[in-house]
Amino acid sequence: MSGRRIDQSMQYQPMLPDSVIRDLQNHGYAPESAEYLISADILADGNFGDSWMLLIGVKLVITDGQRVIEQLSLSDIKRVYIEELFASACLKAECREGDKCLLRYTKSRASDFANFCRVLNERIATGENVAVREEANTVCSQCGYPIAEKDGVCPKCVPNWSVLKRLLGLMQPYKSRLYLVVICTFIAVAAQMIPPYITKRIVDDVIIVKDASALSLLIGIMLLAGIVYLSARWIIGATSAWLSARLISDLRARLHLHLQKLQLSYFNKRSSGDIVARVMQDTTELQQFLIEGLPFLLVNGFSFIVISVILLSLDSGLALIAFFPVPFLIVGVHWVWQRLRPLLYKRGRYRGEITSILAESVRGVRAVKAAGFEQARADHFNEYNEKFFHSLRRIMTGFVGFSEGSYWLMSVGVAVIWLFASIRLTGADDNLSLGDLLAFVGYIWLFYAPLQWFGVIMNWMNNAFAGAERIFSILDTEPEMYDRADSIQQPHIKGEIEFRNVHFSYEKGKEILKGLDFHIREGEMIGLVGKSGMGKSTMINLICRFYQPDSGQILLDGEALDRYRLRDLRHAIGIVMQDPFIFYGSIRENIAYGRPNASIDQVIDAARAAHAHEFILDKEFAYDTIIGENGVELSGGERQRITIARAILQDPAILILDEATSLVDSETEQSIQSAIDALVKNRTTIAIAHRLGTLRNADRLLVVDDGEIVEQGTHDQLLQSKGIYARLVKVQSELNELSAKAHIA
Amino acid sequence: MSAIDNQKIYLSRKDDQLYLRFDGDHESVPVSALLAAPLSEDRKIISIVHKKDRKELVLLKTLDRLDESGRKLLRDEIQRRYFLPQIEKINDVNIHLGDYYWDVITDRGSRKFLLRSPAINMRWVGSKRIILCDSDGIHYDLDDFDSLDKDSRKLLERIL
Ligand SMILES: Nc1ncnc2c1ncn2[C@@H]1O[C@H](COP(=O)(O)OP(=O)(O)O)[C@@H](O)[C@H]1O
Ligand SMILES: [Mg+2]
Numbered sequence: 001m002s003g004r005r006i007d008q009s010m011q012y013q014p015m016l017p018d019s020v021i022r023d024l025q026n027h028g029y030a031p032e033s034a035e036y037l038i039s040a041d042i043l044a045d046g047n048f049g050d051s052w053m054l055l056i057g058v059k060l061v062i063t064d065g066q067r068v069i070e071q072l073s074l075s076d077i078k079r080v081y082i083e084e085l086f087a088s089a090c091l092k093a094e095c096r097e098g099d100k101c102l103l104r105y106t107k108s109r110a111s112d113f114a115n116f117c118r119v120l121n122e123r124i125a126t127g128e129n130v131a132v133r134e135e136a137n138t139v140c141s142q143c144g145y146p147i148a149e150k151d152g153v154c155p156k157c158v159p160n161w162s163v164l165k166r167l168l169g170l171m172q173p174y175k176s177r178l179y180l181v182v183i184c185t186f187i188a189v190a191a192q193m194i195p196p197y198i199t200k201r202i203v204d205d206v207i208i209v210k211d212a213s214a215l216s217l218l219i220g221i222m223l224l225a226g227i228v229y230l231s232a233r234w235i236i237g238a239t240s241a242w243l244s245a246r247l248i249s250d251l252r253a254r255l256h257l258h259l260q261k262l263q264l265s266y267f268n269k270r271s272s273g274d275i276v277a278r279v280m281q282d283t284t285e286l287q288q289f290l291i292e293g294l295p296f297l298l299v300n301g302f303s304f305i306v307i308s309v310i311l312l313s314l315d316s317g318l319a320l321i322a323f324f325p326v327p328f329l330i331v332g333v334h335w336v337w338q339r340l341r342p343l344l345y346k347r348g349r350y351r352g353e354i355t356s357i358l359a360e361s362v363r364g365v366r367a368v369k370a371a372g373f374e375q376a377r378a379d380h381f382n383e384y385n386e387k388f389f390h391s392l393r394r395i396m397t398g399f400v401g402f403s404e405g406s407y408w409l410m411s412v413g414v415a416v417i418w419l420f421a422s423i424r425l426t427g428a429d430d431n432l433s434l435g436d437l438l439a440f441v442g443y444i445w446l447f448y449a450p451l452q453w454f455g456v457i458m459n460w461m462n463n464a465f466a467g468a469e470r471i472f473s474i475l476d477t478e479p480e481m482y483d484r485a486d487s488i489q490q491p492h493i494k495g496e497i498e499f500r501n502v503h504f505s506y507e508k509g510k511e512i513l514k515g516l517d518f519h520i521r522e523g524e525m526i527g528l529v530g531k532s533g534m535g536k537s538t539m540i541n542l543i544c545r546f547y548q549p550d551s552g553q554i555l556l557d558g559e560a561l562d563r564y565r566l567r568d569l570r571h572a573i574g575i576v577m578q579d580p581f582i583f584y585g586s587i588r589e590n591i592a593y594g595r596p597n598a599s600i601d602q603v604i605d606a607a608r609a610a611h612a613h614e615f616i617l618d619k620e621f622a623y624d625t626i627i628g629e630n631g632v633e634l635s636g637g638e639r640q641r642i643t644i645a646r647a648i649l650q651d652p653a654i655l656i657l658d659e660a661t662s663l664v665d666s667e668t669e670q671s672i673q674s675a676i677d678a679l680v681k682n683r684t685t686i687a688i689a690h691r692l693g694t695l696r697n698a699d700r701l702l703v704v705d706d707g708e709i710v711e712q713g714t715h716d717q718l719l720q721s722k723g724i725y726a727r728l729v730k731v732q733s734e735l736n737e738l739s740a741k742a743h744i745a
Numbered sequence: 746m747s748a749i750d751n752q753k754i755y756l757s758r759k760d761d762q763l764y765l766r767f768d769g770d771h772e773s774v775p776v777s778a779l780l781a782a783p784l785s786e787d788r789k790i791i792s793i794v795h796k797k798d799r800k801e802l803v804l805l806k807t808l809d810r811l812d813e814s815g816r817k818l819l820r821d822e823i824q825r826r827y828f829l830p831q832i833e834k835i836n837d838v839n840i841h842l843g844d845y846y847w848d849v850i851t852d853r854g855s856r857k858f859l860l861r862s863p864a865i866n867m868r869w870v871g872s873k874r875i876i877l878c879d880s881d882g883i884h885y886d887l888d889d890f891d892s893l894d895k896d897s898r899k900l901l902e903r904i905l
Contacts, residue, residue, distance in 0.1 A: 046825065078760030085882045086783060088828035100762030106828065107882035145846050146880055156841045270867040342903050345840075352864065466841070507882075 016052060020063050023592045028069050029056050035129060038116050040103035042088060044069065055120070060093075060206050062102060070102070082113060083149065086512075091117060108146070114511060135516050163465045165471060169246055181239050181295070188232035189303040194225035196442030204435030210320045211633075231419065237293050246289030255279050261479035264546045266507070278474065282467030289464035293457050300450035304462055307447045314440055315432060318417055322444050325413040326451065329406060333455035334404045341459070343395045350388035359379050396738060406452040416445055487565045493572040494557050495653045495684030497543065502552035504542060512538050514707040515552070522557075525685040527695035529725060530704035536688045537578065539704070540658055543686070544573055574652030576660035580636075580643040584628035587616055590642055594650035602649060609679070610645035612638070623673055636663030644672065648679055655679060657687040661694065669694070701725065754803060755794075755816040763822050765793055767800060776802060778822045785870050788823060807811070830856065832877075832887045835897040838904055845904065847877070851885065860882070 016031060024031045034054040043049040043064055051064040060077070062070040076095050082103070083090040091102045105113060120651075121341040123129065140147050140154035156635050164426060171178055198218050206215050226348055259275065263600060267275070311319040361368060368377055421437045424425050497520040512535045520526050528536045541547050542554060554561040561569070573593070582590055591606055592598040603623065609614040615638055619625040625632050627642075636640070638662050657676065661669045673694055680697070689695050697714055703711035703718070703725050711723045718725040764773035774795060779838035781790035781804075791805045808816045830851035837848040845860040845867075858879040860866050866878040877885040890901055 042828070042853075046828070046853060048830070048851075084824070086780075086827040086829065090762070101761050106881065106883050143846075145848075145857050156846065345904065477812060495814055541762065 003553040010246065014719075018063055020052065023063060023067055025059065027061075028059055028072075029054075029057070029059070033057070036116065036119070038103070039109075040091075040105040040113075042104035042106060042191065044101075044104070051103060054140060055123075060102070062539075070353040071101075072100075074101075074124055077124060079124060079351065082117055083296060088093075089113065110507075112511070114505070132136060132281060136279070142580060163468050163472070167247070167468060171243060174243055174246060177239050177243055181236055181243070181298070182241070184232040184235045185295075185298045187196075187301060188229055188236065188299055189306055189467070191225045191232060192303055192446060195222055198225070199224045199442055200435035200439035200715055203438050204433050206435065206740065222325060223720075233299075236299070237291075239293050240637040242292045243527055243671045244287045247285040249292065251286075252279060252283055253476060254281075255471060258475055258477075258479060262477055263479075263548075264541070266477060267717055275474075278467075278470050278522065280472050285467045286464045286471070289460055290295055293460050293464070296450070296453070296459070300454070303446065305448070305477055307443050311440065311443055311447070314436055314443075318421060318432075321416055322447070324416070324438075325409050325448075329448070329451045330455070331407055332406065332409065333402075333452055336405075337397065337455050339404070340395065340398050343391055343398065346391045347395060350384050350391060352383065352617060353384045354388055355560075359385065396569075403452065405709070412446075414441060417441060417444065422502060450704070486558060486563065488563050488568075491557070491564060491568055493564070493568065493653045494522045495572070496520065496555075497557040497654070497684065498553075498559050499539075500553040502542065503550045503553060504538060504547065505550060506538075510549075512707050513542075513549075516707075516709060518702060518709055518712070520684060520686070523684055524699045525680050525687065525697065527698035527701040528688045528704055529692065529695065529701050534704045535707045536704055537658055538687075540575070540686065543654075544575065545569060548550070571650075572653045573656060573699055574647035574650045574654070575656040576640065576643045576658065577645050578659045578662060582628050582634070582639050582642065584626070586621075586624045586626055587619070587642065588623040590627060593646055598649055603645075606645040606649035607642075609648050610641045611668060612645050614642035615641075616657055636669060640664060641672065644676070653683055655685045657685070657689070659688050659690060662690055666691075689735035692729055751810065753812075754815070756811065758818050762796070763818065774802070777824065778819055780823065780827060782826055783829065784868070784870060784876050784886075788827070789888050791819065791823070805841060810897045828853075829884050829886050831855075832885050835900045838900050847879075847885075849885065856885075858885070 015037060021031050026682045031054060037052060039050055039052050041048060041050060043051055049065070051069075053060060053062045055061075055074075058074045060070075060072040061068060063682055071094065072095070078094045078096070080091060080093050080535065083092050088106050089110060092102050093100045093102050105112075139145070140157060142154060145154070145156065168178075177678075185243060202215065202218050206212060206218070217556065256279070259279075284630040307463055308319075357377070357380060359383070368374060406515055413432060418437075421432060423441070424432050425437065427436060473554060499518050500514045502513055502516040503511060505511045507602045516539065528539065530536055535544065538547075543561075544550055544567065548562075556564060556569075574594070583593075588600065588603055589596075591603050591612075594736075595602075599625065604613060607616055607623075616622055616625070619632060627634055640660060644660060647657075661672055662671065662674075669691070676687075679685075687695060687698065691734060698715070700712060701718055702709050703723070705724060711718055711721065713721070719729065720726075747752075748777050755766045755773075757764045757773060761840070763776050763778060764854055765776040766773040775797070776793050777796055777799075779794060779809050780788055789806065790876070792801050793805065794801050799845065805811075807866075808819065808832045812817065822894070830853040832849045833848040835847070835851065836855075837846075839846050845863055847860060848857045857883075858877075860879050861879055868876045868878070869877060873889045873891065875887045877887060879885070887901075890898060893901070
């Protein structure tokens with residue numbers, strides 16, 4: 001479903017229902033000659049439903065599946081625009097006689113319409129055709145649900161075995177250990193089969209005939225079988241523990257690496273908690289299943305088959321009786337499990353809730369105390385704590401009932417065997433000996449015991465595989481493009497930057513940059529000015545290639561930005577951001593982040609220049625103070641100065657200061673300013689600042705308003721032209737006067 | 746333009762556009778009607794802002810200051826602007842890979858949607874109402890689930 005240009009008549013056919021095509025033809029339109037076609041998913045009455053708009057010749061035709069509801073001439077339309085509504089939007093046309101709503105659609109079509117709107121406006125303005133970009137299909141053709149990831153595979157419709165295959169693929173390097181597990185499984189099952197058989201021999205050949213000659217041999221074999229069984233299980237346990245730990249460590253390492261290579265847009269759409277949970281919980285769950293669940297399934301699945309054969313060969317009549325409770329056990333387990341599972345979900349939800357309340361209370365303890373919220377928080381916590389308790393209690397009761405119940409079923413099975421066998425034994429049936437009966441009962445317990453857990457383990461397997469698939473879906477997400485085949489090798493980046501008609505949006509349909517065109521010379525200092533939210537930081541994001549533009553081009557030293565290797569590019573750019581990034585480590589390491597082998601002298605020089613030196617010395621461990629999460633708390637201004645020092649030390653070709661001094665007080669700002677002035681010399685600098693005074697030295701100012709550059713020139717030129725910039729300056733100087741007066745008073 | 750409390754206001758509509766005029770004024774200005782709390786407050790508190798500069802002209806806590814036709818226009822505008830389908834029946838809901846797949850019937854027609862990160866996108870409002878937000882950013886209102894039919898409730902209980 002999308003807005004698209006129709007090149008061949010074949011393309012539009014699947015998109016339009018026959019009834020619509022016929023109706024259009026009745027109105028004298030030839031749908032196959034339509035230039036554009038777009039579909040919307042809300043009808044005029046506000047309900048869900050498909051409607052379509054076609055551009056046929058110079059006519060816009062709208063149809064809602066029943067009939068044509070609107071026909072407009074392009075020449076009557078001045079322009080089209082989008083009215084953003086709540087979770088939906090409206091494509092409107094500005095006509096001579098007033099505005100008209102053309103189509104309504106939900107957010108899921110936003111991107112199609114944003115494109116369509118742009119294209120149609122160009123068409124109206126120039127009269128020429130413009131190609132429409134096609135969007136990928138977002139609904140699964142099998143199940144009809146939207147597809148989770150935009151790469152086109154519906155995770156719901158991917159079968160379990162393909163996950164298993166992939167997991168086995170990951171174990172490829174550790175093949176020999178895998179074989180060891182399988183071999184030991186055979187051995188363990190074989191050893192497990194011996195004791196009941198020995199029991200039979202002891203009863204029939206020793207006790208009944210009162211001849212102890214073979215006894216010591218039989219007991220010996222029995223003990224030996226026990227030892228073999230134990231050893232085999234031990235090897236299986238140890239090896240699968242090793243295998244799964246290895247596998248999970250490999251997976252986590254790959255995930256961590258991969259996550260850092262992903263486009264920033266990936267993280268935009270997900271909460272960080274979600275991602276961390278995937279990496280930690282899903283891998284842990286998978287690991288536990290591989291350590292405990294998988295060997296269980298292997299050993300018991302195999303022994304289930306072997307015992308069935310043995311039982312049948314011992315006595316097929318009794319075997320059939322023994323099999324009798326099996327379906328009940330399986331159905332019963334399923335029934336109970338269906339009722340337990342929602343409880344398990346609930347338990348998980350309540351546990352999560354409790355954890356987050358606890359974490360919030362601890363983190364926000366200052367705010368809680370200050371506002372006297374202690375009791376309210378406690379009540380909130382208790383509410384979920386009680387719910388957690390009740391779900392836990394019900395789960396426990398359920399589990400006990402479940403295992404006792406299935407034990408009872410098995411006992412019934414065994415009792416019935418005793419009953420029938422005893423009748424046959426007392427009736428002197430030659431085919432059945434007492435030893436047979438005892439062996440039989442021995443096997444039966446081996447046979448029943450794992451049955452009750454199969455259901456549970458299968459469920460566990462489903463969960464673990466679901467986790468595995470989530471992990472794979474991260475690994476399958478396409479990483480940021482690091483290098484291209486035609487990447488420039490060892491470039492000497494000088495710092496000339498050019499934007500050519502750059503469009504960009506974070507979320508589909510909501511364009512942030514609306515066609516930027518500008519050129520920054522090598523070594524020039526540019527100030528970006530504009531109200532907040534106008535897209536200044538977004539421009540920086542594009543220069544750093546954190547995001548790719550939707551259309552248009554960015555050039556660095558005359559070459560397309562993506563022809564540089566990402567490493568080279570980011571090394572050439574030093575950036576001090578609005579929210580400074582401090583990672584866990586010493587101050588020294590933080591400053592030397594971009595140049596890990598810098599000497600302490602160099603680090604100190606950089607810190608001096610950033611006016612960070614003195615406050616660093618004030619800390620107990622000075623440059624060795626650990627900062628970052630869980631480390632010593634720094635004020636916002638201190639963090640900013642550390643990142644400025646980091647940029648100074650990096651000595652980049654392009655320096656970007658995105659409100660780099662917004663968090664320091666005016667006095668410190670002035671002193672940092674001199675450091676920055678020194679830093680700015682001989683390199684391309686892009687500075688964004690709230691306090692416009694700090695941009696006075698800029699060679700040129702670009703004024704950004706709503707994603708467009710509306711003014712450019714030096715401070716003085718812009719003041720004279722009395723535009724947006726002049727207004728901003730005026731407002732600020734009035735504010736300054738106010739605060740100056742306040743100081744005096 | 747001034748806004749004295751209790752001053753009457755008049756709404757009109759032309760070409761799909763709402764206009765506001767204060768009692769005593771001559772001129773009407775194009776406006777948008779916004780809900781202060783679209784998800785939680787039963788759509789009662791309505792802010793009327795200037796269409797172009799988005800400045801608030803008046804904040805309505807009740808509809809007392811409007812005449813009957815104004816109230817209807819306002820209700821229609823809110824209904825048009827706030828696309829918040831009410832879930833009336835749940836055909837199916839299942840969990841796969843931690844994502845929730847819903848198949849529902851709403852007051853605006855039936856819909857299959859995908860909900861991710863349930864911790865964030867299933868928001869409880871009170872104890873009987875949930876707001877669901879799907880992967881496209883469309884919200885669905887699941888108000889008072891005691892009033893749902895038995896099958897829907899059963900499906901809900903399974904996942905809540
Ligand atoms: N990561 C993001 N995801 C979605 N929208 C964003 C993101 N970052 C910024 N925006 C939006 O883009 C617009 C421009 O933001 P930004 O470039 O940070 O503005 P400025 O730096 O000029 O204050 C804002 O409306 C903001 O809400
Ligand atoms: Mg910014």
